[in-house]
Amino acid sequence: MRRRFFLWLMTALLAVIAACGAGFFAERIAIDRLLEQAGPRRDIYIEGLRSELGRYETLPSIMTYSTTLRLMLSAPDNASLQDRANRYLEQVASASGAAAIYAIDPDGTTRAASNWQGPASFVGLNFSFRPYFREAVSKGYGRFYGIGTTSKEPGYYFARAIKDGDRLLGVVVVKVSLAEIEHTWAGASDHILVMDGNGVTILSSVPDWTFRTLEPLSEELARRLAATRQYDRVQVRALDVRTLRDLGGDSHILAIGPGTVPPLLETGREVPGTGWRLMLLSDMSGVVMVKRIGWAAGAGMVLLLVLALLLARQRRRTRRLEREKRQDLLRAAEALERQVAERTAALVTANDDLRRTQEELVQAAKLAAIGQLATGVAHELNQPLAALRTLSDNAAAFLARGKPERVTENLTMIAGLTERMASITSQLRGFARRSDNRPQPVNVAAATGNALSLLAEKARRTDAAITVDIADDINVLCDPIRLEQVLVNLIGNALDAVADRGTRTVKVDAARFGDRVRIRVADSGTGIADDHMPHLFEPFFTTKAPGLGLGLGLVISAGIIQDHGGSLSAANGPLGGAVFTIELAAHD
Numbered sequence: 370m371r372r373r374f375f376l377w378l379m380t381a382l383l384a385v386i387a388a389c390g391a392g393f394f395a396e397r398i399a400i401d402r403l404l405e406q407a408g409p410r411r412d413i414y415i416e417g418l419r420s421e422l423g424r425y426e427t428l429p430s431i432m433t434y435s436t437t438l439r440l441m442l443s444a445p446d447n448a449s450l451q452d453r454a455n456r457y458l459e460q461v462a463s464a465s466g467a468a469a470i471y472a473i474d475p476d477g478t479t480r481a482a483s484n485w486q487g488p489a490s491f492v493g494l495n496f497s498f499r500p501y502f503r504e505a506v507s508k509g510y511g512r513f514y515g516i517g518t519t520s521k522e523p524g525y526y527f528a529r530a531i532k533d534g535d536r537l538l539g540v541v542v543v544k545v546s547l548a549e550i551e552h553t554w555a556g557a558s559d560h561i562l563v564m565d566g567n568g569v570t571i572l573s574s575v576p577d578w579t580f581r582t583l584e585p586l587s588e589e590l591a592r593r594l595a596a597t598r599q600y601d602r603v604q605v606r607a608l609d610v611r612t613l614r615d616l617g618g619d620s621h622i623l624a625i626g627p628g629t630v631p632p633l634l635e636t637g638r639e640v641p642g643t644g645w646r647l648m649l650l651s652d653m654s655g656v657v658m659v660k661r662i663g664w665a666a667g668a669g670m671v672l673l674l675v676l677a678l679l680l681a682r683q684r685r686r687t688r689r690l691e692r693e694k695r696q697d698l699l700r701a702a703e704a705l706e707r708q709v710a711e712r713t714a715a716l717v718t719a720n721d722d723l724r725r726t727q728e729e730l731v732q733a734a735k736l737a738a739i740g741q742l743a744t745g746v747a748h749e750l751n752q753p754l755a756a757l758r759t760l761s762d763n764a765a766a767f768l769a770r771g772k773p774e775r776v777t778e779n780l781t782m783i784a785g786l787t788e789r790m791a792s793i794t795s796q797l798r799g800f801a802r803r804s805d806n807r808p809q810p811v812n813v814a815a816a817t818g819n820a821l822s823l824l825a826e827k828a829r830r831t832d833a834a835i836t837v838d839i840a841d842d843i844n845v846l847c848d849p850i851r852l853e854q855v856l857v858n859l860i861g862n863a864l865d866a867v868a869d870r871g872t873r874t875v876k877v878d879a880a881r882f883g884d885r886v887r888i889r890v891a892d893s894g895t896g897i898a899d900d901h902m903p904h905l906f907e908p909f910f911t912t913k914a915p916g917l918g919l920g921l922g923l924v925i926s927a928g929i930i931q932d933h934g935g936s937l938s939a940a941n942g943p944l945g946g947a948v949f950t951i952e953l954a955a956h957d
């Protein structure tokens with residue numbers, strides 16, 4: 370927070386410094402330009418003034434040679450000479466454009482004048498107090514700028530003494546009006562001031578600025594002006610001028626008038642041969658504007674620079690954030706890949722474990738079945754064994770009694786019994802052998818026969834009626850041992866289901882449907898309860914008493930049939946009990 374405030378403060382400070390600097394330089398350049406243009410213009414005005422005066426400069430000296438004037442001045446009381454002189458002066462004045470031309474006698478009294486006819490005629494008036502007259506008397510010539518005491522018009526006076534040898538005949542005066550030139554200045558864009566030797570403005574493009582001093586009027590000057598009546602009755606006052614800056618050379622920056630008027634650039638020079646000074650005052654509002662533009666440009670540059678820096682920083686930061694985000698994403702993706710690989714490996718192992726467990730389960734179920742069968746087999750073998758013993762005892766007794774025909778009879782019966790026992794053990798061996806799951810054509814009737822003979826003991830105990838309805842030519846593609854195992858399971862379950870029932874019927878049939886064979890094991894038991902149905906093929910689901918069922922038979926059976934591309938399903942069937950249906954591919 371504080372750092373940011375400090376940064377903005379620094380920026381503001383920099384902007385102010387830059388604005389001042391740029392403003393200063395812009396103003397400097399603008400002033401130089403203005404000065405460059407003002408100098409030549411000022412010189413043109415000076416030249417104009419000089420040539421205007423120059424037109425009349427030689428006129429008085431030429432007129433000293435005039436016989437008319439000389440004669441008239443020599444005989445001042447001769448009316449006809451005076452009349453001629455008046456007319457002569459009138460003609461010269463109108464031809465040259467001079468405001469007035471007049472001849473004064475050595476006492477200062479005007480004897481003839483170009484305006485002799487007008488109401489403000491100079492004839493008869495005494496001008497001995499006027500400086501141009503005095504100078505002409507003493508030096509031979511006089512120059513003077515002032516306001517006419519009679520005409521009240523300002524003008525420039527050129528005076529020359531007319532002499533006859535050393536004797537002064539009189540003075541001829543040419544008065545030139547500068548109103549015309551002043552008039553042309555009024556239209557210029559610059560202000561122009563002309564100051565005489567007294568420091569009084571005698572000509573100006575602004576009417577209100579004439580007959581003013583730039584500095585307060587001194588007492589001595591006021592007294593002298595009163596004596597010469599140079600500006601007649603005009604009250605000379607000080608102009609409200611303030612010098613704002615000195616630019617060196619002849620140039621200043623001024624403010625004229627009250628308040629905050631736009632400053633003026635002053636450049637002045639002497640008007641040669643007059644003792645005057647012409648001042649050109651140029652309007653500086655253009656410079657002021659350039660200076661303000663300079664301020665704005667300086668401050669604007671700093672602000673732009675700061676903004677550009679901020680923008681660059683922001684972009685750098687965004688780019689860095691994006692880079693970091695990309696790297697994070699990459700890292701996350703890598704982690705995900707690693708995790709997927711780990712999980713896949715775990716799944717593969719789990720799958721392997723599952724297959725192993727399944728195989729072990731098959732094996733365990735087989736062993737359990739063997740256990741159950743063993744009981745049956747033991748029971749099955751016990752009876753022939755007991756019979757064998759009796760028969761062999763009998764045979765020995767008949768041999769002792771010498772009845773060989775009865776011995777032979779007994780031995781034949783023994784042989785039959787041993788054959789039956791051999792068949793029982795051989796089937797047991799075949800069932801226990803681990804199968805390699807090699808599908809081959811199996812005759813369904815034969816497989817059912819084998820299953821039933823394995824269950825013979827159980828069937829006898831149950832006292833159930835087992836019917837088999839299978840055509841001889843029905844063959845399926847399956848591992849024969851496995852198919853027998855499935856049939857032993859299903860028929861065994863059916864026998865269990867009917868054991869406690871009044872009617873004890875188990876029916877096995879098979880039929881062919883296209884390229885499939887359907888084998889059904891149906892019984893007259895109680896059937897399968899609705900809430901047991903979904904769990905039949907789950908491992909260890911059993912409703913039998915402990916020791917009688919493991920709940921593996923159906924799971925293993927279904928697995929075997931599925932392994933051979935078939936299906937095993939359960940439902941409640943036509944005999945009132947359950948019906949289990951095996952479907953397998955047929956073999957021709």
Ligand code: ADP
Pocket residue numbers: 858862863866892894895896897905910911912913917918919920921922923924946947948
């Ligand atoms: P176990 O015979 O060891 O119980 P099984 O997987 O062979 O295991 O049978 C699971 C269960 O299915 C039996 O406990 C029984 O409830 C039911 N079951 C199987 N066959 C039949 C049938 N024919 N009739 C009625 N219920 C049956």
